[in-house]
Amino acid sequence: MAANPKVTFIGAGSTVFMKNIIGDLLQRPALAGASIALMDINTERLEESAIVAGKIAKTLDVPAKIETYTDQKKALEGANFVVVAFQIGGYEPATVTDFEVPKKYNLRQTIADTLGVGGIMRGVRTVPHLWKICEDMTQVCPDAIMLQYVNPMAINTWAISAKYPNIKQVGLCHSVQGTAHELAHDLDIPYESLRYRAAGINHMAFYLQFEQRMEDGSYRDLYPELHKGYREGRFPKPPEHNPRCPNKVRYEMLSRLGYFVTESSEHFAEYTPYFIKEGREDLIEKFGIPLDEYPKRCVAQVARWKSQAEEYKNADTIEVKQSHEYASSIMNSVWTGEPSVIYGNVRNNGCITSLPADCAAEVPCLVDDTGIQPTYIGALPPQLTALMRTNINVQELTVQALLTENREHLYHAAMMDPHTAAELDLEQIWNLVDDLTAAHGDWLPEWARGPQQRKVA
DSSP states (O other): OOSSOEEEEETTTOHHHHHHHHHHHHTSGGGTTOEEEEEOSOHHHHHHHHHHHHHHHHHHTOOOEEEEESOHHHHHTTOSEEEEOOOTTIIIIIIHHHHHHHHTTTOOOSOOSSSHHHHHHHHHHHHHHHHHHHHHHHHHOTTOEEEEOOSSHHHHHHHHHHHOTTSEEEEOOSHHHHHHHHHHHHHTSOGGGEEEEEEEETTEEEEEEEEEEOTTSOEEEOHHHHHHHHHTTOOSOOOSSOTTSOSHHHHHHHHHHSSOBSSOHHHHTTSSSSSOOTTOHHHHHHHTOOTTHHHHHHHHHHHHHHHHHHHHHHOSSOOOOOOSOSHHHHHHHHHHOOOEEEEEEEEOTTSBTTSOTTSEEEEEEEEETTEEEEOOOBOOOHHHHHHHHHHHHHHHHHHHHHHHTOTHHHHHHHHHOHHHHHHOOHHHHHHHHHHHHHHHGGGSOGGGOSOOOOOOO
């Protein structure tokens, strides 16, 4: 093994995210001398990222080597770790299309990057490019681990494991640890005192245990306090990260299911048929559902980045903080053998016995120098399994569309989506899929483009 690892970033033009990951890994002594290959097709953003990465290394006074590439295969040569973070089609035109076309059918969304018609389209745009990375990895770095930060996470992870089962990969999200911080804030207890165990699918995992370590070493179940706080109107407290969405959806689901989901209320509202309904503005108001949240977020991020980019260019050094992302922990554990535990999205393979073996499950994973090892969960409570299956149906049909290049399965996936099916009839759903694929055009693989002649019995 080389003295220092090579870490390749595909989509390194996502500068803020790249900054967090590089800042994390260069603070770890075993990774401080890493060779970092930044790859992006946008040369301007790539140059900005290289400047930021170089200043992080200078700030930390570490010997990391920074190189830039526009050729993906060359960037991957000899990599030990491959971090993937890109958005095919970008905010404009792809994300705008995913929101504006469904609005013509009065189908409204909040985030549209994981499930629903927006998530389906994003998956069809994204997976072929992930497969290209896998193909290149097979040829030039077959033993590397892919750390995949791209949505729709579950569809992506499932599709990679189905077509490239030999690629070592894990889908990473910060929802499990991020939500735990939010609940600690509501409960007014230190995050460090928490002990929890979560499992499910990405963006729909639930805390099966959520406890606090007491001074005498015992553990207190925190679920009774969460239920009580919601009933009495004390929870949720306004979240600092997004005051427009007061987190009521997740607490309402806690009161109905008995468990707290790990992804945000703005996400979860569109994974179910209960909260966003045409003509029911009372529900939108009651639960504080931020419609069109993701486009608004994108506009704000673009505006903020313009000032940040200039600030970074003019600064001699850059403040480096530790983020909550798992990437550097995984790299450190694999490289040094020092064990760690992360929550990762992997092929289920029986970890959760009540879900399909080939779906993408989000479970606790042990990481050491043998790699990423998912842990056994067993069967989930039946009400949680049932809800997850409604999302898995959409994921599976989207993956099947991609694997078989059968466009019919795009209609089937949209038909099975809980939110879409609750709002639209069958003819509307099929017409909407036609409109979306036509609008996306060349952003989609050829087999998925445009309306086609179809027979309805």
